[in-house]
Amino acid sequence: MEIKANLKQRLVGGAVLLLIGIAFFPLVFNAAGYEERRLESRIPTAPEVVRLVQTERPAPVIIEQVPVAPVTETPVVSAPVSEITESLDALRPSLNPAEEAPALDADQVPAAWALQLASFRQEANARELRTRLINAGYRVYIRQGEDVVRVFVGPEMQRSRLEELKVSLQQEYGLEGMIVRFTTQ
Template sequence: MEQHLKKRILGAFVTVLALGIAMPIVLDGSRSHIQLQSDVPAMPVMEPWQPIENERHVRIDLETLASGDADEEIELTEVRVVEQDDPAALGSKGDRAALDDQQLAYAWTLQLGAFEKRSNAHALRDKLRNKGYKAYVQEFASDKLTRVYVGPELQRSKIEALQQTLRTELKQRDIHIKRFKSKI
């Protein structure tokens, strides 16, 4: 029994000693504000996202658009519509890209259709995109039509092959080649 009692007394002594050393450190609180070294740079000064004046200006513009008063100010650029295929560039072959007089590349696109309802044009465009074609739409203010195009391609031979593919796939004969000019 003496051995067991000695072990208990020794354990109690070690516990009291550990608490005697640790408690003042914990209760002091001086070690809680120790700064650790860091290699992270200070946060840069950032500008606010939008000044309030610009937000008001955007709100006014949106209200003007919603009211319909801005329709007269917005003009769509007129784009030539093709009735038949555009001719190839003079002196160029169908398998090579060529430059015109203004040093712009000849690019070709296919016109697939014209729709009075914008939703029909967008449906055809989405159908073509789902099949992997580069399809886009263009709206014409003069005749209130939305046209669907596929392209552009820099090589006329590629657009001619694409025209044949689409004619077979869509069973549509009136797919015309048009010269594509970017609006940049």
């Protein structure tokens, strides 16, 4: 008997919920949102094309060709030979191949060197220094460490070049760097 009463209560409850759903269904799903989404077209109509009938032809335009005078003399620019040779001598590398040949490491790979200029806790400071040095014409890169960001100049195959660079950067920027072995990690 108890099962029958329980079943009756469930059927009555389901019927009440169904009636409530039927009553509220038109209120919720009345397509008011569809009416709101309907937009009027704001695209203007196409302009009317008017064709003009031309009765007269325009007068032709006559372009006169003016002869170009031939160049009789080739301009000659003379530069002092001594200045050119001095400039070329300044650009010529000053390496002694016997003393500064790239050394090979244990894996028979040429050893390269880099100049570590600074270490920063904040990456923004390292990036700012890198930008300043790149704008000055140096080859600069940064490396992320565990808690610092390091700024390097290089790499170079000859350590002596970095030693000269270290002196000039110390004079120019007040940064005292140290020469370290270049690695790709």
